Amino acid sequence: MKPIYVEIEIESDVEKIWVYTQQPKLHEQWDLRFSSITYNEKLPEEDVQTFTYSTKVMPGIEIVGWGESKGTHEKASGEKTSALHFGTEQLLSPIAEGKGYWKYIPHEQGTTFLTQYDYKVRFGVFGKLVDRFFRPFMGWGTALSFDVLKRWIEMGESPKTQYRRFFAFYAICFLFAFVWLYQGLVPKVLTQHPLEISMLTQLSPLTAAQGSTAIIWIGGAEMLFACLWLIPKLQKYLLKLHIVIFPFLTLSAIIASPAVAIAPFNVITLNITLWILSIIGLLLTEQLPTAKSCKRKRGRAA
Numbered sequence: 001m002k003p004i005y006v007e008i009e010i011e012s013d014v015e016k017i018w019v020y021t022q023q024p025k026l027h028e029q030w031d032l033r034f035s036s037i038t039y040n041e042k043l044p045e046e047d048v049q050t051f052t053y054s055t056k057v058m059p060g061i062e063i064v065g066w067g068e069s070k071g072t073h074e075k076a077s078g079e080k081t082s083a084l085h086f087g088t089e090q091l092l093s094p095i096a097e098g099k100g101y102w103k104y105i106p107h108e109q110g111t112t113f114l115t116q117y118d119y120k121v122r123f124g125v126f127g128k129l130v131d132r133f134f135r136p137f138m139g140w141g142t143a144l145s146f147d148v149l150k151r152w153i154e155m156g157e158s159p160k161t162q163y164r165r166f167f168a169f170y171a172i173c174f175l176f177a178f179v180w181l182y183q184g185l186v187p188k189v190l191t192q193h194p195l196e197i198s199m200l201t202q203l204s205p206l207t208a209a210q211g212s213t214a215i216i217w218i219g220g221a222e223m224l225f226a227c228l229w230l231i232p233k234l235q236k237y238l239l240k241l242h243i244v245i246f247p248f249l250t251l252s253a254i255i256a257s258p259a260v261a262i263a264p265f266n267v268i269t270l271n272i273t274l275w276i277l278s279i280i281g282l283l284l285t286e287q288l289p290t291a292k293s294c295k296r297k298r299g300r301a302a
């Protein structure tokens with residue numbers, strides 16, 4: 001497997017980026033890969049700075065590891081390089097041990113900040129198989145973190161605010177994927193609910209038998225629509241589509257079956273909720289951090 005490489009341009013000087021990336025309390029705020037970083041006590045004669053890091057996988061589950069800052073190299077041009085050695089003894093982590101570096105290259109527009117790192121996996125062949133899925137995720141997490149750092153330095157927006165907006169947006173998208181999948185699968189494909197068929201026949205010239213068949217096709221289309229919500233490039237356009245179509249879907253449901261408007265958890269309350277969430281989701285897309293702003297291969301865009 002190839003080492004993970006991430007590069008980003010930041011409109012700031014090397015010294016400021018160095019502070020934001022080398023001070024543990026600042027570093028842990030923007031780097032999605034770590035929950036906390038703590039430098040261990042260092043004696044004056046020691047060259048290597050050791051540290052302890054932790055990553056919260058989920059509530060109650062945390063991976064704790066060790067790290068060593070192996071030294072810093074600085075050129076006359078102002079370019080800096082910081083080497084790292086890291087690892088963990090916890091079997092929960094696919095990573096056993098790794099090495100890498102951060103490089104800071106100054107230029108007229110700011111600084112090119114990049115990293116390259118690689119690691120050994122545990123559990124032999126099984127670990128290598130898991131790493132085929134885990135390594136791209138690590139690369140994506142590193143790139144997203146770099147963009148959060150860039151926005152923090154250039155625009156002053158805290159990482160906490162950025163990540164809150166990022167995860168709120170994707171929570172909305174996954175919610176919409178679930179809603180459309182459920183609505184297509186359960187009341188239409190699996191059960192062919194009489195109310196669904198009745199509303200369809202009221203709005204079309206279809207007979208009950210034809211409506212029963214058509215509702216399955218509509219359910220399949222809704223399930224396909226649910227899958228589209230998992231494609232990042234489409235999500236903004238799908239939110240705009242939601243904002244336009246939900247008023248019409250609500251009105252057509254009431255016309256087809258007025259009784260649905262007074263039922264518990266009815267179509268009016270559901271659709272208005274989803275409509276408002278669509279507006280919120282669209283607003284969240286503004287200044288959303290993204291891994292796409294980074295290069296993931298040398299000389300090539302992500």
